[in-house]
Amino acid sequence: MRVVAALVVSTMTLTASGCGPNTERALLTRFFSASRLRDLTALQKIATVVFEPARDGIITSFDIVQMTAVQGPNGQPVSEGVTISAQVRLPDGRTVPKKLVVTMEYRPPAGDRDPSHGWRITAFSERPEPASTPRS
Numbered sequence: 001m002r003v004v005a006a007l008v009v010s011t012m013t014l015t016a017s018g019c020g021p022n023t024e025r026a027l028l029t030r031f032f033s034a035s036r037l038r039d040l041t042a043l044q045k046i047a048t049v050v051f052e053p054a055r056d057g058i059i060t061s062f063d064i065v066q067m068t069a070v071q072g073p074n075g076q077p078v079s080e081g082v083t084i085s086a087q088v089r090l091p092d093g094r095t096v097p098k099k100l101v102v103t104m105e106y107r108p109p110a111g112d113r114d115p116s117h118g119w120r121i122t123a124f125s126e127r128p129e130p131a132s133t134p135r136s
Helices: 001-012 021-037 041-045
Strands: 059-071 077-089 093-107 117-125
Touching: 021 041, 021 059, 021 093, 021 117, 041 077, 041 117, 059 093
Parallel strands: none
Antiparallel strands: 059 077, 077 093, 093 117
């Protein structure tokens, strides 16, 4: 039961061991930039997915809103959910705000001691904006 409680607590908090807003921001910037150009060679080093310009649009700017980490048995983060608020230029030319949740997973490269290496973007999904309450 203690392990479950520890996992729940660690899921709700972000640890500073090798990950922080700068690491996530840098990786997300590289990901959206390479996706915009459809640079699959660059993407294969940092992601298993592509933010397809023809389908998903192009991220023109973003802010990190929230980060949640899941820690492995050794206390190191193994995945993160990073919620961003982004301006997205859609294929039809409109620019709209969207909230996205980007999943990052950590698999340390063999022999690499830099904690920022090994993070890869493995998924993203749109989080719908909550419906506004009509005024009466």
